[in-house]
Amino acid sequence: MAIYTGDMNRVTGLSGMDTESMIDKMMKAESAKYERMQKEEITLTWRQEAYRQMIKSMQAFQDKWFSTNPANNIGLTSSWNNFVTSVKDSAGKDSSAITIKNATAEGKYEMEVIQVAQTESMTGKDVLQNELATGATADQIYQNVQDLEELNFKFEVDGVAKDIQITKKDLDAAQGSSKEEKLKEVLNKKFDDAFGKGKVTVETNKDKKLVFKGKAGSEVTIKEGKPITKNTSTTHNDILKSDAEGKYTLKLEFGGEEYTIEANFANGDDADKRISKLTEAFKTAKKADGSTVDISKKVSLKLEKEGENLKITNLSGLDDYKISGSFTATNGSVSSTTFNTETIRNSSNLDKLGFTQSQVSTKITENTTLSQAIGDEFTKLFDKNQTPPNGMLNQEGLLEFKLGEKTITISQHDTIGGLIRKVNDAAAGFELSFNGLTGRFKVESTQSGENGAVNISDANAKKFLNVLGIDVDNKQQNDHYVQGQDSKFIIDGIEVKKPTNDINMDGLQFTINGVTSGKITIESKQDVDATFKKIKEFVDDYNKLITDLEKTVNEKREKSGKYGYYEPLLDEQKKAMSEDEVKKWEEHAKKGLLHNDEILGGILSDFRGMIYDNIDIGGGKTISLYEIGITTGSDYNSGKLTIDEEKLKKAIAERGEDITKMFTTPKTGIADKMKKVVDDAIGTKGSLRKKAGIENTSSVHSNDISKEMKELAKRMKAEQERLYTKEMKYFDMFARMEMAMNKQNSQMSMLLGMTGQ
Numbered sequence: 001m002a003i004y005t006g007d008m009n010r011v012t013g014l015s016g017m018d019t020e021s022m023i024d025k026m027m028k029a030e031s032a033k034y035e036r037m038q039k040e041e042i043t044l045t046w047r048q049e050a051y052r053q054m055i056k057s058m059q060a061f062q063d064k065w066f067s068t069n070p071a072n073n074i075g076l077t078s079s080w081n082n083f084v085t086s087v088k089d090s091a092g093k094d095s096s097a098i099t100i101k102n103a104t105a106e107g108k109y110e111m112e113v114i115q116v117a118q119t120e121s122m123t124g125k126d127v128l129q130n131e132l133a134t135g136a137t138a139d140q141i142y143q144n145v146q147d148l149e150e151l152n153f154k155f156e157v158d159g160v161a162k163d164i165q166i167t168k169k170d171l172d173a174a175q176g177s178s179k180e181e182k183l184k185e186v187l188n189k190k191f192d193d194a195f196g197k198g199k200v201t202v203e204t205n206k207d208k209k210l211v212f213k214g215k216a217g218s219e220v221t222i223k224e225g226k227p228i229t230k231n232t233s234t235t236h237n238d239i240l241k242s243d244a245e246g247k248y249t250l251k252l253e254f255g256g257e258e259y260t261i262e263a264n265f266a267n268g269d270d271a272d273k274r275i276s277k278l279t280e281a282f283k284t285a286k287k288a289d290g291s292t293v294d295i296s297k298k299v300s301l302k303l304e305k306e307g308e309n310l311k312i313t314n315l316s317g318l319d320d321y322k323i324s325g326s327f328t329a330t331n332g333s334v335s336s337t338t339f340n341t342e343t344i345r346n347s348s349n350l351d352k353l354g355f356t357q358s359q360v361s362t363k364i365t366e367n368t369t370l371s372q373a374i375g376d377e378f379t380k381l382f383d384k385n386q387t388p389p390n391g392m393l394n395q396e397g398l399l400e401f402k403l404g405e406k407t408i409t410i411s412q413h414d415t416i417g418g419l420i421r422k423v424n425d426a427a428a429g430f431e432l433s434f435n436g437l438t439g440r441f442k443v444e445s446t447q448s449g450e451n452g453a454v455n456i457s458d459a460n461a462k463k464f465l466n467v468l469g470i471d472v473d474n475k476q477q478n479d480h481y482v483q484g485q486d487s488k489f490i491i492d493g494i495e496v497k498k499p500t501n502d503i504n505m506d507g508l509q510f511t512i513n514g515v516t517s518g519k520i521t522i523e524s525k526q527d528v529d530a531t532f533k534k535i536k537e538f539v540d541d542y543n544k545l546i547t548d549l550e551k552t553v554n555e556k557r558e559k560s561g562k563y564g565y566y567e568p569l570l571d572e573q574k575k576a577m578s579e580d581e582v583k584k585w586e587e588h589a590k591k592g593l594l595h596n597d598e599i600l601g602g603i604l605s606d607f608r609g610m611i612y613d614n615i616d617i618g619g620g621k622t623i624s625l626y627e628i629g630i631t632t633g634s635d636y637n638s639g640k641l642t643i644d645e646e647k648l649k650k651a652i653a654e655r656g657e658d659i660t661k662m663f664t665t666p667k668t669g670i671a672d673k674m675k676k677v678v679d680d681a682i683g684t685k686g687s688l689r690k691k692a693g694i695e696n697t698s699s700v701h702s703n704d705i706s707k708e709m710k711e712l713a714k715r716m717k718a719e720q721e722r723l724y725t726k727e728m729k730y731f732d733m734f735a736r737m738e739m740a741m742n743k744q745n746s747q748m749s750m751l752l753g754m755t756g757q
Helices: 019-030 032-065 138-148 168-173 179-195 271-284 349-353 370-374 376-382 416-425 459-467 528-554 571-575 579-589 598-611 645-664 670-682 687-692 704-754
Strands: 083-088 098-103 107-115 121-123 131-137 150-157 160-167 200-204 209-214 220-224 233-236 246-254 257-265 285-287 301-306 309-314 321-329 335-344 359-361 399-403 406-410 430-435 440-445 487-491 494-498 502-505 508-512 520-526 615-618 621-623
Touching (some): 019 032, 019 704, 032 528, 032 670, 032 687, 032 704, 098 520, 131 138, 138 209, 150 179, 150 349, 160 168, 160 179, 179 200, 179 209, 209 220, 246 271, 257 271, 370 376, 376 459, 406 416, 416 430, 508 520, 528 598, 528 645, 598 670, 615 645, 621 645, 645 670, 687 704
Antiparallel strands (some): 098 508, 107 487, 107 520, 121 440, 150 220, 200 209, 220 359, 233 309, 246 257, 246 321, 257 285, 301 309, 321 335, 399 406, 430 440, 487 494, 502 508, 615 621
């Protein structure tokens, strides 16, 4: 087969010569240049991979030690804040009076806390209502029970849930003199039995509506109970008979869409079989456009067997499903029954109490409206007919008052959370909060200490806070009033006052938690082991990077024989070798590709030079790695470091601050110097990035090697075209030669025939 022209339709070998074999041998000599190009292309790919492996090593080193993570970035002072702190009482035991939050320097102090700082605050009285009033009157609810025979609810009191059922039978047996009294009697007894006497009580208000009250501090929630099914279903008779054979068609209309359900009943199908067929048919209901859809879950229709009747019940909680149907029987003679259009309407138990929500609760959260939470004391503020008139109401009928320079308006629909945001956005020197557990409002100064106070001058604002249970004019009478005061402590014999409990002193940040019974000792010491561990880990990673660089630069190419080197294998060569042989060959061929590489050699030189530099840490002081026990060991030319552990630990204990500066001093410190070496290699304008490109960046295709490979590809294409033309020329030449030989042979045969030979 031809090498470069492929399986073209050509006629050869008519003369008996192996033309293709001869041309292949001639072309192999011609293709030596192209094969060298192929090997050059593979070598360039391997070189780029080798460079990129070094780039990954440098990226890993950079990401670990010079990242934005302050805990590990050796160029940040905070990374070297390795201090052991302690707070001890006079007996030498740990004290909880002080919590040390951070230490950046060594120090030892004696301290006595006289008083802690406090922020002025007032927690309001309990003004929230702990009751639920129904939307329907007691008489209406009584009649609903009579009509439906029962109502079912799930009452939850402080997380304990119980099912409560009110039945017609219960009401008929009650002793009360009126519908209202009978209903209260039944409910109170059921609540006492379920939760304990008096935990939940039922009364009626002035509007004759039921009021459910929880015991002080209790949360009462009413949820939907067992669905009401009475009068919410339609029954189709006879179609479940086992001798009724025919087609059953059901039409449903809801959400503005009509659906058709069809099922075929066979003679002998029992009721269960017919129920099964109908249930399955709901999964392939037809829409008006002829498409099918599964409405078995969306509609939540339930098929129930009652004797030989079909009961279709809407259990979805949605209203107004129109239903019509027909059944055509063909048992013996054809007959048809059509069912009138009906509306299947589902009812909610909570509807019968006059509630529109799926559940109602006395629990107060930030989403609860102020009207619901506080009740009459709040809503009556909006009464325009009050005597005297309420001066808080503006022309729009909203409550209005001033906090600082800002005017606040409140509506009946504002939630607790909305109120808190409005008040706190005013930035009036205090903040309002609400505790859902205690159910109380609280105001607190935004400034701690004795100079921080809640000051409100607007009369309407005071009146509004009174409704929340907070009387700012009578602070001392508030059982939960906290007066603002400064923290007061004696440290090293000097009394100090601060408006806060958070103290920052000489590189030591701590919080005062309480007074002390005597002196305590605060101490911060350099954590030698932690700092040593960080430096050792850094040196180990640095040495690994240097080892990778040195190995790559020093590794020589391997010879495959006395004179030649291992070179990339071409496809034809690989075919003659096993997979394992190819793998081993390529391992040898990839070695030494970056031997004595100038770029990597330059990076190594930069790292080595940096190690021996003295570092100016300011104040006329310098420090170097070898001074603290980190040297290059016996191999002066190597960039790898060795650690004298005893000397380094001693230096950390004695010169901890200097060591921190050695790493963190801008420009001259080790961190910035190393970052520069790495950045010069793999940064935006880095030498390795420019040479080989970095994966997942724009340089992956825009680099020297990639450009070289593109140029090589152009030359290889041109060489391929030359070889194609050459091979075609050989085939043409041999074809003409064979034609001439055949013609000559034919003439010779004819002459021989004429001579009789």
